[in-house]
Amino acid sequence: LILEDRSFYQVGMEYYEFEDNDSHHDNTNLKFVKVYDTPEKIMLYLAGKATVFGISATAEVDTVVGNYDLRYLKEQLKERFYKTPSNLKDKTRAALEQRWKAYTDGGINVHGEVINSDIQGFKAEDYCKTFMNAEFARYSANIITNITDNEYQIIRYCNVLKAMCIFNKNEDIQSMLYLGMALPKKNNPGMDEGVLQQLFEYSQMETTQSDSTVCFLKGDNFEQDKEELQQRLSSGEKIFVMSSYQTIGAGQNLQYKIPEGRKVVQLGEFTKSDKRFLYKDFDALFLGNITNMTVNTYQDEKITSHDLLQMLFQIEELYENVEMNYSEKDQMLKLAFRSYTGSDQFTLNKLYKLKSVVVQASRMVLQAVGRMCRTFVKSPEIYLFVESELLEKLYVGELKKRILPPEMKAIVDMRESLGKDYLPEENFMLNKAEKISSVGLWTIRRMLAKDWTAESMQLWEQLRMLVLQYPTASTYDWQNNEYLQKLYITSGEKRNQYIYSQYSDFNDVTIDFGNDKVAFRNSKRAKIKGNSDEVVIYEMSEIESGLPAILRYPGMKAHFEEMGYALKFEMNEYLLSPVLFHNIYKGALGEVAGKFILNRELGIELSPITEPEYFEFFDYKLSADVYVDFKNWKFTYVQDREEIRKDILRKLDAIGAKRVYIINVVSDKDYKPSAIVDQRLVEIPMLIREDGTVCYENLHMIRKEDFENVN
DSSP states (O other): OOOOOOSHHHHOEEEEEEOOOTTOSSOOOEEEEEEOOOHHHHHHHHHHHSOOOOOOTTTTOOOTTTSOOHHHHHHHHGGGOOOOOHHHHHHHHHHHHHHTHHHHTTSSEEEEEEEOOOOTTOOHHHHHTTTSOHHHHHHHHHHHHHHOOOHHHHHHHHHHHHHHHHHHHOTTOSEEEEEESSOOBTTOTTSBHHHHHHHHHHHHHHHTOOSEEEEEOOSTTHHHHHHHHHHHHHTTOEEEEEEEHHHHSSSOOOOEEOOTTOOOEEOSSOOTTOGGGTEEOOSEEEEOOOOOSSOOOSSSSOOOHHHHHHHHHHHHHHHHTTSSOHHHHHHHHHHHHHHHHTOOOSOOOGGGGSHHHHHHHHHHHHHHHGGGOSSSEEOSEEEEEEEHHHHHHOOHHHHTTSOOOHHHHHHHHHHHTTOOOOOHHHHHHHHHHHHHHHHHHHHHHHHHHSOOOHHHHHHHHHHHHHHHHOSEEOHHHHHTOHHHHHHEEOOSSOBSOEEEEEETTTTEEEEESSSOHHHHHTSSSSOBOTTSSOBOOEEESHHHHTHHHHHTSTTHHHHHHHHTOOSSOOOBSEEEOHHIIIIIIHHHHHHHHHHHHHHHHHOOOOEEOOOGGGBTTBSEEEETTEEEEEOOIIIIITTTHHHHHHHHHHHHHHHTOSEEEEEOOEESSOOOOEEETTTTEEEEOOSEETTSOBOHHHHTTSOGGGTTTTO
């Protein structure tokens, strides 16, 4: 008896959504998705009628979101499923290694450079000064920051400019291809064609290069534009080509006829009938970061119907490939529909971390590098530039299973070199800082574990005041304050930020003062989070604390000055440890800011909780049986929301309270307020926006009956 195949690949999917709404008295909104045919089903049908050959450099890459589910096809076809025999692969590898001898013999040199794309405290002008003179750097930075204030986009523009400068300075490079996720378009702030043209002109002036041009290769008139580009390159023009992974990442042939007089290297013995000896490949390749390998559910806008269908397909494929369990599948299906209707607020998109999705980036890089590996004629000097955040995503184990051309091998070497080796004196400084962080952790835990007394309550308030006054401290301040000496860390140099990783609620913390996030993440020191292979890097900085946004609220700066709180993270020798920063400073900052805003906007006078048995249950008392608690939702509240809710309700019962308001002071996302369990727990996700303006819809969630006629 053969069981019927009832997998997603064979039967497809049907999903129905019934929208629940109080206004739906006489009708209900119904949405449904039905798909009966899948690529795997079609492939099996074809394989039942004919012999099917799958020919691609990435045909065997193990990802169900970027390839057929090879496991499923093999299960269904059984002995009729063939993979390339290992002896044939070995023979092919040997033949290619022989043809690539020019790379190992020194005839062709591959130059690889990691382009940093994850930079702490990024300043466009300072970064541009590292590769062009001060005047052009200032002009270029102004152009970039005038069109966008998005840091990710600013860094991307600056790195494109860097690539342009390298291209124009280097006579070895006649042709250079830039690939990114965003396609250059007119009036597109994230990747504006006009801005890119201006930046290219500045790179020409910087390098006194006047014979080069920039070309944007897009979907409109693609074939005609590509043919014209190839003709111009064949005539010897020096061209910087910009396009996207989606446009030419796979299947496009960009090679061009060898320009007259151009010095080239031939791979292997010339064969007249082989056209690969008549054309040459590009001289240089710049690979920008690859993002949104699954549907972006964190954007402010609703996802489209196309996005919804793509996400549903991916969820089903990943479940079939046993990369998620049924419960996780159910969560992701709900996320997909809620993102489509715009009703989801808090669900984490777990698809990003699954192997098939991660491997997809490696597949796209393989395809992209293939654009400069189409011929047997090369420039003697080949240049590869790869953004650090993309290198971090490459799945080296999967790549090494392939027969890799020398250019791809160079990128794998770049990826493996990202790890950091620490000098003995650096290790000593880091170990000391981490030990001090542990002292802070256990100081806090001992205070929380015991019953509160008047003395311990006073000490807690002193610690809160200390961190608000000194997010960083000078050597003079440190020498004159016992708490600073015991709880603050130093790198031996003046700083106002650093990065760190932590495991098990700060039980195990590692700190890094001098590296970017990619180098730290790939070092052996960074902590793996939980039982997964995930390494999460956090930042201790002024921006991460939320202080700049809080100070944009009218009157807040004057209030902080009056209270003696720091207005910025000054460059100093001593800094908050990770534990102090996360467990005390960010909480205290939210509390004093939230208290001030409620007083200024609604006239509310929050009272401290003075009863030792209820101290630190919540932050303030609003009235006799109503409380307020300020949370930093950015870090853990959204992820652990249900558990935190249960704990809050437990405290409500213990204290005998009628209601508690859980308030996040500042946010860049318009989460909707919510109330649960008979209005006992009211969540207010934002009092002010990043620009300091008040979100009055959220503010008025606080009931007048809870604070009027109280004080």
